[in-house]
Amino acid sequence: MRDRGPGARGQGKDEVRRKPRFPWPLASGLWPLLFLLALPLQAQERIKDLASVGGVRGNALVGYGLVVGLDGSGDRTSQSPFTVQSLRNMLNELGVTVPPNVNPQLKNVAAVAIHAELPPFAKPGQTIDVTVSSIANAVSLRGGTLLMAPLKGADGQVYAIAQGSLVVGGFGAQGRDGSRVSVNVPSVGRIPNGATVEREVGGGFGGDGELTLNLNRADFTTVSRMVAALDARFGAGTARAVDGVTVAVRAPYDPAARIGFLAQLENVELTPGAAPAKVIVNSRTGTVVMGAQVKVLPAAIAHGSLSVTITESMDVSQPAPFGRGATVVAPRSDVAIDQDGSRMFRFAGGTSLDEIVRAVNAVGAAPGDLIAILEALKQAGALRAELEVI
Template sequence: MKPSFLLRSLTLLALSLGAISGAHAERIKDLATVGGVRNNALVGYGLVVGLDNSGDRTSQAPFTVQSLRNMLNELGVTVPANVNPQLKNVAAVAIHANLPAFAKPGQAIDITVSSIGNAISLRGGSLLMAPLKGADGQVYAIAQGDLIVGGFGAQGKDGSRVSVNIPSVGRIPNGATVERALPDVFDNSGQITLNLNQGDFTTASRMVSALNAAFGAGAAQAMDAVTVAVRSPTTPGERINFLAQVENLELTPGAAAAKIVVNSRTGTVVIGSLVRVQPAAVTHGSLTVSITENTNVSQPGALSGGQTALTQQSTVAAQQEASRMFKFQGGTTLDEIVRAVNEVGAAPGDVIAILEALKQAGALQAELEVI
């Protein structure tokens, strides 16, 4: 695929998306989240057993043996201190999960299990009971179950190894049971907050107008470009019905700011639909320098007494590609920018240089962000 065609596809896609987002109404559910209603990270440590000789090499992962000893001691099995088990069917793992808002004891959540030692693969293993803690140090769930591993790994006796995907990470659907409920995210103050996914004063103002039109003047007010406070019922049942109505209200969000995003590593350039260019003339060319090294043999005459020698010959050539100047009219649109750049056959790397030069010249009316 030609770079110019790729650039045209990306920028026209950005134009289409910008036009769609600016012309159609969106639900509040898609534009904002209710304050306090979020996932909570859980983390834990445990042992995976039953591996087919693919577990931790205990000489390099002593914490695996220590964990196994502690577990056996709790189960009433005493391992002599002078015995150092060399088990290859056990692996120490880290466990993490997301505890959703309003999760109640007895509900099941998915977990991800990752090796933290030198285990080759967790395929076929079973996670033994392990507590999952929150940021406050409290245990919120208990994990246990058989792993599902998408990767595969194998190793020969000579040290050769083959691996497909990542065999040291697995998942257990419904692998943890919630043991502790989260604190209630709602209070009885009679007010909830809506946090916009992307801060925008226009969108916040329009959201307040939509809420006041639906629930009466003064029902909502904007606190800043992200937060909108809404007066709500205090009883749980009425509050849920109220939020169901709120999240389904529709409004037209404000148009995104004029912005150009450049990925300097991949050469990807995405230009927003509202980008404009002031009158400017641009020329861009490439200088190619090539260096060729040749080895020659110097052969002396038969009676000269000299010796055969190798000599280096370097050829340096520089080629300046022909470049054409093109002009941007005042208020040039995205489609016109793409057309002008494609006419000179600029690659994504050249486009980046042109955009940076336009920004420095003050002709680019947009934010230029390099990632």
């Protein structure tokens, strides 16, 4: 047998088997395609951002109180008698009796409404932020202090007690002649950690073997994809769709295990369904908002503006010299009508949002004109979107 020698190395069977199945140029050409296929078609979102757990919610609290210590910017008691009445009741509770024939004229006290939100799972002793708003004619609450005031829920029970110094972002100044300068709103303030929770609100977090997830926006596609994502993560049969908003999920009975289960569940990612095609029109401000799914069928549009100008003037009729006539003043109205030349533009079938904006900007349509165009397209059946006027 003849030796192939060192120069013939790499020509044996073993060397042939180690060759790549595809040439390198072909393999390198597949990399961009594989990379594009690996990219998600739409950004995924966490269940935490799409839905809330049933029974885990806040509760609104409201109360009434007095803010004292104002620098002459409080209520004018002659126009807000309830402020004096509240002050009398508070002083009586503290053992101070105000004679009935005495009407205090105070400028450093203001009657206020207090509101806050009791977060879920809040326990007695915890603190929450409160917002204080003047309900009478107080000019400013800057520098004031809220006296102890109970905060009640919808059931009439007291759930928190508010008290503390106000933080007011606005500033106001008033002169003796009635002139006034105001920056922001000085009649509203906040008290960080200004209320102490006194009563716990029971929730429906524990108990049965199912948890409910309520979508922030009803969407059947998102519900279906959420069920599929939860089944893929925790096993088949874990979730079931109840309706277009609610998904029921099997969960452990033990509270500690349920907390751990929810910690994993809320971080599951999925691709939500696309938002419906909708156009929002605010007729008061001229604001128009169009969603990305808005489409327009083939349509040709011509829109022009018509302006009517009316000018009022007075004509004086002077009689001739030595005449017996009298000077007469007669009104005269000049009416001018101006119609700007309109340009016609065409929407092709399936026009996207970018093309709609580009076409409208090309003709220089104002927001009011755009509202009229959209309403006409809807009436003609060419606008494939829900038109909502607010």
